[in-house]
Amino acid sequence: MAMTIYDISQKAGVSTATVSRVINGSGNVSPVTRQKVTAIIDKYGYIPNAYARGMGLRSSKTVGLLCADSSDLYTARAVYLLQQELQANGYESLLCCTGFNQDVRQDYLHLILSKKVDSIILAGSHFIATSELDNAYIREAADQMPIMLLNASYDHPHVYSALCDDYAAMYEAASSMIRSGIPDILYLYNSKSYSGLRKLNGFQKALDENDIPSSMRHILYYDGTPDSIESISDFVTKAADDGHTFHGIIGSDDALAAGGIKYAQQKGLHIPEEISVIGYNNSILTTCCTPALTSVDNCLEALTHQLVHTLLHVLAGEEMPQKVVFSGKLIKRDTTRF
């Protein structure tokens, strides 16, 4: 029932080779023949079978998009932007969400390799900086194709990355808060990914430079579900009850900071007069909060654009930089005094 290239060649009175050449715009075909074949193709709505095609060709024109959870604010946007960039360049996106499950990830690696994807893009807080398992994973994949890292980096000849200088951005955010007269800051983070660690280091750097004593450093890892603001505020309340005293809160993402705002409100503390809050990612949550949340814009759009740009050129066999770094920007709103 479905048309094949053979059917088309019959109807057009030419060989399959000619039809193939017309479809791919390869080789020389006379204008009149091209026209004739095109007409038949249009008439019957013929669409070549990508599987048959993928066999002859080297490229499947597909890229695996690997992440843990594509529904979190940041990753969702990253996935969307990547997908858009890829589609605009004729590539398809195979979405692979591991849900932080190693087995699923293994299955996906298998699937991805069997599909002969042209590349894999790792997005979101997928992997943990310290995990040797992750490294093995990347290395294995990198043997077969270029691997693209969004906001992470890894030293390997086939691994390319585009990242935001989270270190500098968080350093800037913390410095601003200290400069505004708040030395005792609660730092909340919930991911030990590369970017999570970079942020943390930037924060520490700012404290170090300002000689903040360790008694004023409150760095807490929140390992609850990331999508419940209430449980975050409960977490902060508990921290305060446990003796942590702070007049500023910095979250490694906007949800954490939003939890900080909730905490302040429940406690009856005025923002920003009595306590300041800064988030990260500059997501929709920033303007949803009251007061609107000061946050770091990590130029995700630029990152995704660059990453796909690099990928396309790498696939075209060109020499490209392994690593491109952009800088984030502190967007000032109403939860800070500066």
Next chain:
Amino acid sequence: MAMTIYDISQKAGVSTATVSRVINGSGNVSPVTRQKVTAIIDKYGYIPNAYARGMGLRSSKTVGLLCADSSDLYTARAVYLLQQELQANGYESLLCCTGFNQDVRQDYLHLILSKKVDSIILAGSHFIATSELDNAYIREAADQMPIMLLNASYDHPHVYSALCDDYAAMYEAASSMIRSGIPDILYLYNSKSYSGLRKLNGFQKALDENDIPSSMRHILYYDGTPDSIESISDFVTKAADDGHTFHGIIGSDDALAAGGIKYAQQKGLHIPEEISVIGYNNSILTTCCTPALTSVDNCLEALTHQLVHTLLHVLAGEEMPQKVVFSGKLIKRDTTRF
């Protein structure tokens, strides 16, 4: 360099047919042979080429996930859940975001058909209830494979759907608000999708039943960018300035309702004493807002689960219901008086 089934068959001293049978668990293979072949496969880490495979097989084990914008809160979650369900059942997800662009959608349809996907799932506020173009699109796709609709329905033998009874849920939400003593409600919506229209109708029904005069009906279509809470509150402010008077705001999604909250705060109106607000989707925004937003939970998880369930059975050739309806649930928080 990459292994083929032929290489494996050589090393195992059997034919390719036997290797294929081992891989697919089809036909009869003696335990000893199976063992021998499996060992070789494992040893060399052989992964069959999905393209070659897709040629012989009828199924590509891939489903197209079509949406307009996978980064919006609701769709992102839908996509993630669908992808998880599919992956758990051995299917891959080809993510296709049209960005509301007809040409892109056309390209994707082409791509999808060439990839011989087993089905297409339409998710998110993808298509407009009144658009004949959309219908043609669905029909065309439905000729080739089952089409699954998330929270929409369409009468066609190959189109299946799982939906939330948004009509009833919104009716319930509006009724509750009216019952709490608020007859003049501002209804904000930003999508003319099937679900958008169903919600609107449910809202109207509640007003009708309570004999709310048309002078108290404020139904506004917001067509700005959906991810800026500020522009929504500006929109509401403008509506109030234009003479609309209301003591309740219902949004067809949480972002719109959040804009309503912002508006009330800027105006200095107390929530819920002076003005009530209800959102829809029960997203993370609900707890991010202050006060926490009362919202309708539209049981997305149940929908996605059901949809994939239906799909799998349809693909297995079983008879399945064209349409399964779930009911939403009003989650009461702090922006309403009931």
Next chain:
DNA sequence: TACTTTTGTGAAAACGCTTACATAAAACTG
């Protein structure tokens, strides 16, 4: 034991496309 059924296996065709090679026709050379 002679006959039928089942089981395990391989040879080879098919799947729908691309492409290297061959060849004929057309277009240049000088």
Next chain:
DNA sequence: CAGTTTTATGTAAGCGTTTTCACAAAAGTA
């Protein structure tokens, strides 16, 4: 105009699987 290059096209050999068919060996039958 003979010789060379270019252009247009077709033939057929892959690409890596699955699967039909055939057949031999093993296992049941009576």
